[in-house]
Amino acid sequence: MITIEDIQKLAELSRMKIAPEEQESLRAQIESILGYVDQIKKAAQISESDAGEPKVPAGALRNVMRDDVNPHMPSEFTEKIISSAPAREGDYLKVKKIM
Amino acid sequence: MIDVSKLTIESAHDHLMKGDFTAVELAQTYLDIIAKKDKDVNAYREVFTDVIDQAKKADEIIKFGKATILTGIPFAMKDNILIEDRIAGASSKMLENYKASYDATVTKKLKDAGAVFIGHTNMDEFAMGGSTENSAYGPTRNPFDIERVSGGSSGGSVAAVAMDGALAAMGTDTGGSVRQPSSFCGTVGLKPTYGAASRYGLIAMGSSLDQPGPIGKTVADTEIIFDVIKGKDRYDSTSMDSPFISGGITKKDKLTIGVPRHFMESGIDADVLANFDETLKKLEKQGHKIVDVTLPNIEYSLAVYYVLMPAEVSSNMARFDGVKYGAHADGKNLLEDYLLTRGQFLGKEVRRRIILGTYVLSTGYYDAYYGKACVTRDLLKKDFTEAFKNIDVIVTPTSPTPAFKVGEKASDPLSMYLADIFTVTANLTGVPAISVPCGTVVREEKNLPLGFQIMAPHFREDLLFQLGKDIESVR
Numbered sequence: 001m002i003t004i005e006d007i008q009k010l011a012e013l014s015r016m017k018i019a020p021e022e023q024e025s026l027r028a029q030i031e032s033i034l035g036y037v038d039q040i041k042k043a044a045q046i047s048e049s050d051a052g053e054p055k056v057p058a059g060a061l062r063n064v065m066r067d068d069v070n071p072h073m074p075s076e077f078t079e080k081i082i083s084s085a086p087a088r089e090g091d092y093l094k095v096k097k098i099m
Numbered sequence: 100m101i102d103v104s105k106l107t108i109e110s111a112h113d114h115l116m117k118g119d120f121t122a123v124e125l126a127q128t129y130l131d132i133i134a135k136k137d138k139d140v141n142a143y144r145e146v147f148t149d150v151i152d153q154a155k156k157a158d159e160i161i162k163f164g165k166a167t168i169l170t171g172i173p174f175a176m177k178d179n180i181l182i183e184d185r186i187a188g189a190s191s192k193m194l195e196n197y198k199a200s201y202d203a204t205v206t207k208k209l210k211d212a213g214a215v216f217i218g219h220t221n222m223d224e225f226a227m228g229g230s231t232e233n234s235a236y237g238p239t240r241n242p243f244d245i246e247r248v249s250g251g252s253s254g255g256s257v258a259a260v261a262m263d264g265a266l267a268a269m270g271t272d273t274g275g276s277v278r279q280p281s282s283f284c285g286t287v288g289l290k291p292t293y294g295a296a297s298r299y300g301l302i303a304m305g306s307s308l309d310q311p312g313p314i315g316k317t318v319a320d321t322e323i324i325f326d327v328i329k330g331k332d333r334y335d336s337t338s339m340d341s342p343f344i345s346g347g348i349t350k351k352d353k354l355t356i357g358v359p360r361h362f363m364e365s366g367i368d369a370d371v372l373a374n375f376d377e378t379l380k381k382l383e384k385q386g387h388k389i390v391d392v393t394l395p396n397i398e399y400s401l402a403v404y405y406v407l408m409p410a411e412v413s414s415n416m417a418r419f420d421g422v423k424y425g426a427h428a429d430g431k432n433l434l435e436d437y438l439l440t441r442g443q444f445l446g447k448e449v450r451r452r453i454i455l456g457t458y459v460l461s462t463g464y465y466d467a468y469y470g471k472a473c474v475t476r477d478l479l480k481k482d483f484t485e486a487f488k489n490i491d492v493i494v495t496p497t498s499p500t501p502a503f504k505v506g507e508k509a510s511d512p513l514s515m516y517l518a519d520i521f522t523v524t525a526n527l528t529g530v531p532a533i534s535v536p537c538g539t540v541v542r543e544e545k546n547l548p549l550g551f552q553i554m555a556p557h558f559r560e561d562l563l564f565q566l567g568k569d570i571e572s573v574r
Binding site for chain 1: 197198200201333336337395396399401402403405406413417420421422423424425426427432433434436437438439441442443445447450451453454455457458461467468471472474475478512513516
């Protein structure tokens with residue numbers, strides 16, 4: 001059961017203003033989609049005999065790291081990146097004050 | 100005027116090399132077709148103004164004897180693949196004026212090969228959808244029947260190729276977004292092995308699922324493009340070179356083809372199933388062996404997908420905050436800036452998936468949904484690994500139906516999601532998959548294309564191309 005309050009809470013968490021008239025249709029749709037995906041609860045868990053086994057072969061999943069060397073030149077990309085910002089002040093992104 | 104209807108990449112390349120026509124003439128031919136057809140189809144978001152200049156450069160490269168097979172070949176690029184200094188909008192109001200600050204790796208590789216980019220193509224907003232109806236700029240229609248959808252989310256790229264508005268195209272595939280529209284519009288669409296091609300410079304949707312994918316008129320065309328775009332990239336740490344580069348593959352002429360019959364018992368259009376069985380018979384006649392295969396967890400794949408994908412979507416979409424780039428709506432304070440920007444400029448389906456993803460990741464539901472889906476995904480991977488011990492490929496119809504009508508599923512997201520039933524498994528397991536045209540079915544006096552999907556073990560795209568060409572030879 002998804003309630004309107006759930007939708008409002010989720011919208012708040014995901015930082016989106018959702019109009020009141022849209023909340024009910026969204027509630028019904030999310031409920032119907034969750035009704036469908038609920039079937040994964042019936043899927044098998046990793047069986048008892050597998051429990052001791054690692055889930056993936058060793059080495060199949062690993063972090064890829066690089067040495068922290070050869071930085072790019074200071075401000076090499078600054079203008080290119082900052083120029084896409086909706087608002088800037090010099091080489092800074094401009095936002096409203098939060099305190 | 101060049102007759103482009105029969106052209107393939109290889110034949111166009113031959114003509115360019117022999118001087119039968121120039122890259123400029125070829126590009127102009129496609130531009131003329133777009134001018135004529137695209138007002139009905141709406142495949143392109145933007146046709147670039149410098150196409151002829153690009154083609155002139157290609158002609159020079161050809162003249163200097165430095166051409167590759169893609170030099171001068173006109174390409175359509177999906178609107179979520181970055182090309183430096185051009186708008187990459189992902190067909191969203193959020194990125195309407197966003198100019199890419201760098202080239203995607205696939206873009207760079209195609210540029211280096213001399214490809215000519217005709218334009219950016221329409222898509223479901225941020226690649227979320229299966230019909231391009233979720234584009235902020237109206238749906239792309241099916242060139243075979245403009246009352247019907249092109250499929251999605253790479254509908255514009257596919258329709259561009261299908262209407263002869265480009266010789267080849269690039270799309271992206273998170274749950275079938277290259278293969279399903281290819282099935283609807285009669286093109287070949289490839290989703291490479293996860294990691295086979297770099298995701299750098301694609302606007303991310305589901306990062307553990309996304310892959311860029313080539314779209315062409317023939318299997319050979321997609322193979323040519325794949326060979327150019329594949330490979331390890333320092334900017335995508337999940338990319339890798341094929342482990343089979345230095346051999347290790349045993350080539351055989353006749354394949355063992357697995358059919359997961361238990362997964363095809365309901366929900367498939369009768370004509371689609373009949374066409375699929377007919378194609379199987381033809382393959383059997385060619386000497387391939389057809390066997391039943393059981394994939395115990397495949398029935399959960401769509402449910403797993405619609406947990407993991409929205410979860411990843413909700414994380415990836417967090418970057419659109421009206422501060423760093425893209426659209427901005429002004430509120431009373433910073434929080435309201437976020438709320439208004441995201442509420443106004445993200446479309447309905449995008450917001451729906453963000454809400455769903457936020458739900459399955461939230462405290463109290465995480466284990467039941469996200470955690471469980473991860474475990475089930477591992478089981479599904481294991482099913483495939485087991486199955487591939489005894490068979491070479493797994494085949495299904497690409498989509499359970501031919502192209503549906505514009506608006507038919509718009510009000511019921513779940514019915515739209517069900518169209519992905521056969522395609523999402525390849526993204527979940529990471530295996531490569533291709534959709535190859537396998538005939539047509541008549542609906543309201545229109546011939547609608549159907550697609551045949553082949554899946555192979557990781558990094559065995561060669562098997563997809565091999566069997567795909569066999570299907571083309573008997574079609």
